[in-house]
Amino acid sequence: MSDVTETESLEPPIADTADNPVSGIDQTAGNFSYKMDYEFDAGTGLSEKTVRYISSVKKEAPWILEFRLNALKQFLAKPMPTHWATKDLENINFDKIRYYLSSGQKPKRTWDEVPDDIKKTFERLGIPEHERKFLAGVEAQFDSEAAYSNIKDIVSKQGVIFVNSTEGLREHPELFRKFFGKVIPTGDNKFSALNSAVFSGGSFIYVPKGVKVAQPLQAYFRINAENFGQFERTLIIADEGAEVVYMEGCTAPKFSTSTLHSAVVELVALKGAKIQYITVQNWANNVFNLVTKRGVAHEEAEIKWIDCNIGSRLTMKYPGVVLKGRKARGEVISIALANDGQHQDTGAKMIHAADETTSNIVAKSISVGQGRSTYRGVVHIPKHLKGCKNNTECDALLISPNSRTDTYPAITVRGDRNSVQHEASVSKVSEEQIFYMQQRGLTEGQAMSLSVNGFINDLARQFPMEYSVELKRLIDLEMEGSVG
């Protein structure tokens, strides 16, 4: 069905990927693509026709088409948020993007059934090994649709649902509809509206009452086609007392033109539930990565976002938690690395809406060369609440004299029965530090990457082992390349 072509000949030998403990985050391993003949292709540009096409290909219920068409209107009506965000957004050409590509198969449940080319992609990135080793389930998305989806028997017997969003809408409509678009309304921002109009793929997870999923569930997002926009939609519901860890990794090959990734992720943690959502993104440096992520934590529930942003041309992402029930807890741990030509505009939002809710934000950013990192944080505690706490720390590390970092914290805490703490720091890797490490025999690049790893060490330790090892490796790669 297709020819295999390499976009560049620089990719490492296959043997290398076997050492790669977690898929989806090693750009050197990810820099290849296959020529595909897509059975379903919405063409380029965005119109009502595009939306109708996507909906009909997916054989959706009428209410979903309505939802999409309404979203398209909102998307078109909303201006680009350049009054506060970077003007680089204006360089996205929505008419040149392909909004839906799929080969039309249903996701396969076993590796053997996955079409060879797609299988090769994921095997090169190490998916099957990880699944065997430490995952409770995997969902692998290739362009618009899931190509492979599997959940371990033991987990599905507990009643856990882990499917792609297309299947979730089809087979669990009541559950889906109850929460879908409720955490992040269509009109939340221009890109959530865009996603709502053209979304495809992403995960739908439901963990029943009291079920604690022992191993993480993982989704893997792969952009294969040039000029393609990936718009996955993820909804995770942890019922009362349930616990789940979800991890996602993303890559795309380096194309000469820019690519758009605009996801919406909604989390619902019902009473006493815990959701941990871990992202390690390593997009090629021409991807616009504009993602809206938010969770609602009910009484005594806990939502924790761990978010690592490496690569992309522009990332704008501010995971948030709405602390809706008494004693709910929210946490965002964020690491961003901006290398030459990249802008990581990241942060967190904590909306306190009940008494005794607590939130914690720790954001660390690293700017290398001409790289730019921006922190934006919102903490909102209204006057009528009591016993709420927020702690915010944001630290920036500048590697080169012309690196740039900006911090925009917006903390609104009213009333005198709540407490808030905010600390921010900017540090530089000094010439003395580099010399000290070089004097011990490390090259300049090794010295830089060691100081960067040291800078994020306290956060990286909170990651699952496999991810922290991979994160370190990835930082090493970025830093090695940054020393001239």
Next chain:
Amino acid sequence: MSQLEIKDLHVSIGEKQIVKGLSLTVRSGEVHAIMGPNGTGKSTLAKAVAGHPSFTITSGDVLLDGKSILVMQPDERARAGLFLAFQYPSEIPGVSIANFLRAAVQARLGEGEELDATAYYKRLYSKMDMLQIDRKFTSRAINDGFSGGEKKRCEILQMAMLEPKFALMDETDSGLDIDALRIVADGVNALRSTNLGVLMITHYQRLLSYIVPDHVHVMWDGRIVKSGDKSLALELEAKGYDWVKNELVPA
């Protein structure tokens, strides 16, 4: 048997000349002390030999076993066997001593060679035992919040692990109380061997009561003005630096 040869070295910072024609040869097994008042160029000498980018060598040469090291990067010099014990060691937040040393040891291995972690820790612990350093010490971030004494012990531990051919010890005694000084000196003495040459830079004689040098050089205004054996240090202590200024420096 190795040899570190400093030949007619001239070093400047920006336009300012600091070291003005200094020659000195250290062989394996020897301990040399350079003494002199503040601002005479002792630390500049040590850092310039190690390759610090702020210092420019305007003329002269530094040879390690007959080969000039001036074209080498600081890390290449380090891997060739040169160690600088810093007067003010840098803090590297978040990087534990154990991990840092591991990276430094790994950097000395050949391409594709992997460090044997078990053997590494075994060796690390035996060095720590020798230097009477608590096991918990190496899980702390390098120099981060360390006392003066801890910083210097950390330097000595690194020196023990990296087994250099030559150690340049820059004011190792500064900022130490007498107990810390004794511990650090014991460490250096434990590392003295026929395989190691030491160039110790100090302002005070007191360090030399603990680490007894084979050769003593007095430095003044960027040059060595007098060399001798350990008795020179005592003479200097008795007569003070005014003696150097008035009698040793050619007018």
